Amino acid sequence: MQVPAPFEYARASTVDEAIELLGRHGAGARLVAGGHSLLPMMKLRLARPDALVDINGLSDLDYIRVDGDEIAIGAMTRHAGVLGSAVLAEHYRIFAEAERVIADPIVRNRGTVGGSLCQADPAEDLSAVFAALRGTAVVRSASGSRTVALREFHTGPYETVVGEGEILVEVRVPIRTHLGSAYEKVERRAGDWAIAAAGAFVQLDDAGAVRDVGLGLAAVGAEHYTCEEAEDLLRGRPLSDEAIAEAAALCAQRCQPQADQRGPVDYKRHLVGVLVGRALRRSAGRARGEEV
Amino acid sequence: MTTTERPADSDDLRSPAGNPLGFGRMLRKEDARFLRGHGRYVDDVVLPGMLHGAILRSPYAHARILSVDTTAADAHPGVKAVITGKTLEGLNLAWMPTLSGDVTAVLATDKVRFQGQEVAFVIADDEYTARDALELVDVEYEPLPAVVDARHALDPDAPVIRDDLDGRTDNHIYDWEAGDAEACEAAFARADVVVAEDMIYPRVHPAPMETCGSVAYMDKVTGKLTVWTTTQAPHAHRTVYALVAGLPEHKIQIISPDIGGGFGNKVGIYPGYVLSIVGSIVTGAPVKWMEDRSENLMSTSFARDYHMHGEIAATKDGKILALRVNVLADHGAFNGVAQPTKFPAGFFHVFTGSYDYPAAHCKVTAVYTNKALGGVAYACSFRITEAVYLVERMVDCLAFELKMDPAELRMKNLLRPEQFPYTSPTGWVYDSGDYPRALAEAMRIAGYDELRKEQAERRAAAARPGADPSAPLMGIGLSFFTEAVGAGPRKHMDILGLGMADGCELRLHPTGKAQLRLSVQTQGQGHETTFAQIVSHVIGIPPEDIEVLHGDTDNTPFGLGTYGSRSTPVSGAAAAVAAQRVKEKARIVAAAALECSVEDLEWEHGRWYVRGDPESAKTMAELAMAAHSALELPEGVEGHLDASVVYDPPNLTYPFGAYICVVDVDPQTGAVKVRRFIAVDDCGPRINPMIVEGQVHGGLADGVGMALMEVIAFDSDGNNLGGSFMDYLLPTSMECPSWELGMTVTPSPHHPIGVKGVGESATVGSPAAVVNAVLDALGLRHADMPFTPAMTWRAMQGRPMRPDLAIE
Incomplete structure (x- = not known):
């Protein structure tokens, strides 16, 4: 049995109570939602929080709904909820495609959207998805709420802008039309972290040129899980094979993967090129109403 | 299915x-x-007054121990005792014999020789306290350079790992050979075709669901020692405890309750078992020790780790004349291989496989490295897994060079039914078999000719201008295996002098x-x-x-x-x-x-x-x-x-089978998908066909795992890179196709009811079929498993990577 170092435990039943408990336990306190990243790290004693504030009771943060011209996703929404969401399926195929390859059903039944984003693992798939879609995060503290662009949410590996006494409560994604989206991931085995993964949305204008595009990259050291230069390169151009190849090559060049047992740097860069190309092609196809 | x-x-x-x-x-x-x-498993055993032990392990692969200070741990209110190598030296128990004539440390005294080696044992009121108190034991180490790559273990400037052994100046363990080198030389001299290939069967782990553990109670009033322990061989363990610790054997009771998987992992005696016994003697209370997953993966018996150089000789029309092989065997820091005494390389010399040719020779050189000990485990039938992998890869290499269909080449060389009982060039007497029938049956179930036709059509389509560059590459792989199981006749086979x-x-x-x-x-x-x-x-x-x-x-x-x-x-x-x-x-x-x-x-x-x-x-x-x-x-x-x-069995039994695997490889990402797997097994009459099929299913999944993802690699400092299930990958149902099973029945003539044993057949036979299929898809003669996407892609690029080292 792997045993974590000693820690205090408290259970919150409201967001306000969670914030209050965080304040009471100080800088060494951590929120625990699904726990599928934090608890294994604690059992290996890689993470040693002084206190855990359990927010699994915050079921009012478990929702996916249309809110004006955005989709709002509560931070306590489980992965399984994202995977099965009709609202998300209608607007963004990328969610279900990413969720289907996140861990396994046991983890997806428990792990949460908020937990995934706040864990800030460089290989986390939803971080890449929200980066691609240019979502925003709603963070609350005792003094009120603030909104942060998802592309500014992560400040480094395992680090976010969520500060002491704060809690991520919601993620919002703009609703777009004439759109297709897709997610591509290569892993060593079902349930493993990505060797590399790429997500995209493509919005086409009536002439077939790219009105807007978003790219997300996981596990390859891409700044803010994306490559804005490649997006800029595509915007306003027809999505030709050449344009896709250029954008894919730029992504491969700009990312900064690390060699590990999942693969060497050259392979990971190569994969980025392949997966960005595939994600863009399928997104464009879907934007044109094709079944891909 | x-x-x-x-x-x-x-x-x-x-x-x-x-x-x-x-x-x-x-x-x-x-x-x-x-x-x-x-x-009811070992961890379910709860006794009145039971204490809990935890092991402090070395963070280094190779380091001198300068001091071990247990003052702080001893002072912890929940700690009952802290046992170190020094404590054991006083009891003459710091070292214990391995199953291969070597010794291994129970707790390190002079040096640590692999990452995860046992250094101290803390006994406390509960398992939480025991593990917390591990952090209070202060060990001062002087790190030493580690021997990681077996290929450099015998370099003149390699650090000497076993300086505990008198007169030891290098990391050499043994050289051992079998077969007839001269006959082989003559056969190679007259061959039309000779193909040589280097291949690694990487270090893998049996990874049973239940880790290892034990609960020991020495009743000082009756003098009786009772040990509930995860063992595949309770009687052998009893005798070994009696011999090693000098305890009277009639006062030792070993209870192996329900066991959650073994696969060879639970054959040997681990320091933790001994420490729970010592702990009970020291404290007078029952002591439970149960390792965690990382401890299991990092310190208990690994499997394989054979670096093999094979050479096969044949006529130009594909008649095999001879096979020879040189093996470099990485045994880790102590020679703790579990196998019959007279067979230091296990049954590896059954590597002539299922084919009819007169000459064969193998030489095995074993070396020490700064890795965990072990070496025979994971359902391998004493190294027959390595042997079958070698011969089945070499036959495919020969087919590649001759541009001959690998099924045709196998059919041409398989032993014929009238040759049984058959004496192999290295001295094994195969009891019974009808090999061509099994291969024909596998090909029938697979629809082999149609598969080859589909492959040709796909290849033609891929060669056309404008073809989809992401269209999968289809590969078909075969393997035919002969197992040698049921060890064994007492006059030939013993472990630590105990006849089998x-x-x-x-x-x-x-x-x-x-x-x-x-x-x-x-x-x-x-x-x-x-x-x-x-x-x-x-x-x-x-x-x-x-x-x-x-x-x-x-x-x-x-x-x-x-x-x-x-x-x-x-x-x-x-x-x-x-x-x-x-x-x-x-x-x-x-x-x-x-x-x-x-x-x-x-x-x-x-x-x-x-x-x-x-x-x-x-x-x-x-x-x-x-x-x-x-x-x-x-x-x-x-x-x-x-x-x-x-x-006392008069001979081993020789189950066999023919396997066919079909894979699709993504040409751009290197990802491999096993599309179909056909397994025809002949284990003689099937006592319970459902149980036999279950055994085959498990072994096939093992094979997919080894071929596609399983490996314990080490970085240059000797850090174990496979120490959790996030890093050491086991296959899931997502990687396994719906198995297609078939059978033939050839009874063993010498077994009272004709049955042959099947527990390891599929683990032994399947890895080569998957690997052969992947290489067939890629159009390559050889590359080393496991075919993770990165390994596959680099092989396609002509820049293959070593699977056993850190990827850089």
């Missing part, structure tokens, strides 16, 4: 519970308790119910069902009326345990012979009861009857009561119905 050509169960008669009276499909008797959570014969006791109670006591120990194979069916097959009483007892040395006869697929070939034979003796004794009782002569009695469906008068009959249950009654028996015949047997 599809099972083709499933024959009718051999015995259509059914017991009152609906089970076959003998061989046939029936649900496992043990499943009721497993499915309802009533299994198995005892067995069968008792019929007066009401006709039976108890069968076995020396072997199930780890999930279904012994409680299979062995009941063996007895039922012979004496005709229902399997549900036969209780199979095992795993407690106080209540079972001596034997060497379950590994190397030996339970059914050896203990299964013992059970069959015991049942036959009971049946013959029952005949004497029947003659007395029916007032006829023994010669007048005939046997049918569980009863003896008078020839010509089927109504004059006694069932086995009636005879059991009669044998315990006042019935007068002939002079010299004692009452009761029981038998005690020791079975």
Whole structure:
């Protein structure tokens, strides 16, 4: 049995109570939602929080709904909820495609959207998805709420802008039309972290040129899980094979993967090129109403 | 799953519970308790006053221990004792013998020699306190350069790992050879074609679901030591504890309760087992030690780690003439391989495989490295996995060079049925087989010709201009394996001087119910069902009326345990012979009861009857009561119905099979998908076909795992890169296709009921089929497994990577 170092435990039943408990336990306190990243790290004693504030009771943060011209996703929404969401399926195929390859059903039944984003693992798939879609995060503290662009949410590996006494409560994604989206991931085995993964949305204008595009990259050291230069390169151009190849090559060049047992740097860069190309092609196809 | 050509169960008669009276499909008797959570494993053992131990392990692969300070840990209120190497030195227990004539440290005294090696043992009130207190033990190390790459272990400037051994100046363990080098040389000289290839069978781990552990209690009043422990060989462990610790063997009881998988991981004796015993002696209380997953993966017996150079010689029309191989074997920091004494490289020299050629030779050089010890495990039948992988890869390399279909090449060289019993060039006597029939059956199920046609069409399409660059590359791979299981004849095979014969006791109670006591120990194979069916097959009483007892040395006869697929070939034979003796004794009782002569009695469906008068009959249950009654028996015949047997197998048994794998490889990402897997196994008659198929399923999944993802790699400092299930990957159902199983049945001529054993067949045979399929898809002669996407892509780029080292 792997045993974590000693820690205090408290259970919150409201967001306000969670914030209050965080304040009471100080800088060494951590929120625990699904726990599928934090608890294994604690059992290996890689993470040693002084206190855990359990927010699994915050079921009012478990929702996916249309809110004006955005989709709002509560931070306590489980992965399984994202995977099965009709609202998300209608607007963004990328969610279900990413969720289907996140861990396994046991983890997806428990792990949460908020937990995934706040864990800030460089290989986390939803971080890449929200980066691609240019979502925003709603963070609350005792003094009120603030909104942060998802592309500014992560400040480094395992680090976010969520500060002491704060809690991520919601993620919002703009609703777009004439759109297709897709997610591509290569892993060593079902349930493993990505060797590399790429997500995209493509919005086409009536002439077939790219009105807007978003790219997300996981596990390859891409700044803010994306490559804005490649997006800029595509915007306003027809999505030709050449344009896709250029954008894919730029992504491969700009990312900064690390060699590990999942693969060497050259392979990971190569994969980025392949997966960005595939994600863009399928997104464009879907934007044109094709079944891909 | 599809099972083709499933024959009718051999015995259509059914017991009152609906089970076959003998061989046939029936649900496992043990499943009721497993499915309802009533299994009782070592970690379920809770004794009054029980304490908990935890092991402090080395963070370094190679370092000198300068000091171990336990002051802070000793002062912890929940800590009862802290045991170090120094404590053990005082008891003369710091070192213990391995199963291969070496010694290994129980707790390190001078140096640590692999990452994860045991350094101190903390005993506390509960497991939380024990693990917290580990952090209070202060060990000062002086790191030393580590020997990581076996290929550099014998370099003149390599650090000497085993400076504890007198006069040791290098990391060499042994050189061992088999076969005829000169005959090989002559065959190579006259060959039209010679193909040479280097290949690695990487270090992998058995990774059973249940990790290793033990609960020990030394009762100082009675002097009795009881150890509940995760062992595949309880009797062997008892004797070893007696020999090593000087404890009286009649006062040692080893209980191996339900075991959650072994695969070879639970053959040896680990420091943790010894420490729980020492802990109980020191504290006077029962002490439990249960390792965690990372400890299991980093410190307990690994498998494989063979670096092989093979050379195959043939005529230009594909007749194989000879095979030779040089092996560099990485044994880790201590030579702790578990195998019969006379076979330092296990049964690797069965590497001539399933083919007919006159000359073969192998040389194995074993070396020490700064890695965990072990080396025979993971359902390998004492290195036959490595041997089959080598020959099946070399045959494919030959097919590649000759541009010949690998099925045709195999069919041309397979041993023919009339050659059995067959003596191989390295001295093995294969008992029985019809190899071409098995291969033909696998090809029939696969639709081999259609598969090759589809492959040709796909390749043609991919070559056309404008073809989809992401269209998968299709590969078809074959392997044919011959296993050698059921170790083994006492005159050839022993472990630590203990001959590999198995005892067995069968008792019929007066009401006709039976108890069968076995020396072997199930780890999930279904012994409680299979062995009941063996007895039922012979004496005709229902399997549900036969209780199979095992795993407690106080209540079972001596034997060497379950590994190397030996339970059914050896203990299964013992059970069959015991049942036959009971049946013959029952005949004497029947003659007395029916007032006829023994010669007048005939046997049918569980009863003896008078020839010509089927109504004059006694069932086995009636005879059991009669044998315990006042019935007068002939002079010299004692009452009761029981038998005690020791079975010394005359030879090994040789299961075999033909496997075909179909894969699709993404040409841009290198991702491999196993599309189909066809397995035709011949293990002789199938006692319980359902259990056999379950064994095959598990082994095929093992094979997919080893071929595609499993490896324990080490970085240049000797850090283990496979120390958790996030890093050491086991296959899931997502990587496994729906297995397509077939069978042929060739009984063993020397086994009492003809059966051969099947536990490891699929693990032995399947990796080569998957690898051959991947390489067929890529159009490459060789690249090393595991074919993770990165390994595959780099192989496609002509820049293959070493699987056993850190990727940089």
